[in-house]
Amino acid sequence: METEQRTVTANGITQAVRVAGPPDGTPLLLIHGNCSSSLFWEPLIRRLPPTLRVVAPDLRGYGDTETAPVDATRGMRDFADDVAALLDTPGLFDAPARPVVVGHSLGGGVAMRLLVDHPERVRALLLAAPVSPYGFGGTRDLAGSPTTPDFAGTGAGTANADFIAQLAAGDRSEDAQASPRAVLRVTYVADPASLGADEELLLDGMLSTATGDDNYPGTFVPSENWPGTAPGERGVLNALAPAWFRLADELVAVADKPPVTWVRGDADVIVSDTSMFDTAYLGSLGVLPGWPGDEACPPQPMVGQTRAVLERYAAAGGAYHEVVLPGCGHTPHLERPAEFVAELLALTDVPAA
Template sequence: MDSAQRVVSANGISQAVRVAGPPDGTPVLLVHGNCSSSTFWEPLVRRLPATLRVVAPDLRGYGDTETAPVDATRGLADFADDVAALLDDDSLFPAGARPIVVGHSLGGGVAMRLLVDHPDRMAGLLLSAPASPYGFGGTRDLDGTPTTPDFAGTGGGTASSDFVRRLAAGDRSEEAPTSPRTVLRTAYVADPASLGDDEDLLLDGVLSTRTGVDNYPGTAEHSENWPGTAPGGRGVLNALAPAHFRIADELVAVPVKPPITWVRGDADVIVSDTSLFDLAYLGSLGVVPGWPGEEACPPQPMVGQTRAVLDRYAAAGGTYREVVLPGCGHSPHLERPAEFVAELLALTGVPTTAGQRGA
């Protein structure tokens, strides 16, 4: 199935949206992750049945959507409000549509926020390597207990300044560990061969990330606690910080509980209990100096937290299914497309063989 891009005005900003399939098809909404864009869904969309109506927006500050600021004090709500506004655009979805919402990484957090705010607007939720319901970094246990009162070690100050510089410069080289192409090959997937002929298309998505204090990575505050930085109030990484994004209790309490499928790879190095992007874990490896030790600053149990929250969701009347893909990294929809398509179609109720290609 082929997609076409259009631009719509929704929630007060100009949003670029990829659309595929008939207007009256089974609705699916795809929400991409951080440092990417809707291009990350293109390889998946090609494999989907023509009976689906697929809508994949570029989030604010990514792709071809307007460079609107991110108010981190609202967590991921700015993004979720943008996406929610698309549900009311009858050029994208028919009136009253309840799509299956698919969220990757940061987009998984956006999808959780969308579920909390609009539980009656989705038929199911597919979380692909999602951010923890307790945000990224700075928590010590399955209940999301803060490591320090100011959530030190999270937010905008944790980004690699060289990676940010290379993003801003549109660097397409592979000369350094912090070049966007190298990060794409080594962190987004477990096996760079899984990117195939789409590597440059996906790199375009990475490089579409707008940098600065209002977008990626955002602002930072000084902290007296290790490693000396705490989340600010502006920008993407602060919106993901547990000071601002802590959605576990709200998720469990939603009055309407659509089925959730959680797909993850066991070789993910971004969202993991041993994440190479968690400063506490890097400190334990000696990569970030001065780590105060396991008791004071343990790595965040990201996967364990998500499972614990989804167990509570199920105990409160919902249902969920955890799918673990061996040898898969942070992008199951790119690395293991056949299994991913099958899980998506199971949620939609569309037969697996209904016209899909290459799955």
């Protein structure tokens, strides 16, 4: 399928949305991850059957959507409210829309928030390498117990300053270790060859990220706890921090539980029990000095937490299906598109093209 880009006003902001397929097709909502945009869905959309109605928005502060501020104290709700407003925007879906919702990485957190707040609007959920239901970093066990009272080591203060500067500058080089292109090749996928001819398109999506205190990465405050920084109240990385994003119990308590498919790669270095973006794990490797040890500050068991919450979801009357792709990194819809499409179409009940 080919996409067209539209601009709509929803939830009080101007949103850019990629649309494909007939308006009366089976509805599918695609929510992209952090430091990307709806461009990251283009390679997938090309593989989908034309009977689907695909809507893929740019989240606020990404792509061509308005650079509206992110209130981190609402967790993923700013993003989820924006997306929820699209479900009733004329011309995008036939009303009333109840799409299959696909969320990648940060977008997985947005999708979970959407399900909690609007369960009647979600037909099924596909979580692709999603953030843990207990947020990113700062928790020590499968129950999401805080490592420190202020969730030190999470939020905007953990971001790489060189990467932020090069992102803001629109750097397309491949020389620097923290350049957006290098980060795309090394951390978004396990094998850079899987980016193929779409690498420049995907880099465009990364470089569309709005930087600053109200967007990426956000604000931070000093902490008495290692590594000396705690999440602030503004911006994207703080919205992901467990100080503000913790919806495990709410997810389990949803009364109308649609089926959930969880797709992840076993070579993911971003969302992992050994994440290279988790300060506690980096401390355990000696990359960050002063780590207080495993008893005081263990790495976050991200994958284990998600599985534990989904098992509780199933025990409470829902259903989930975990798909682990060997040798796959953080972006399974780019790296293993055939398997990903098969799982997606199984949720839509639409036959493969």
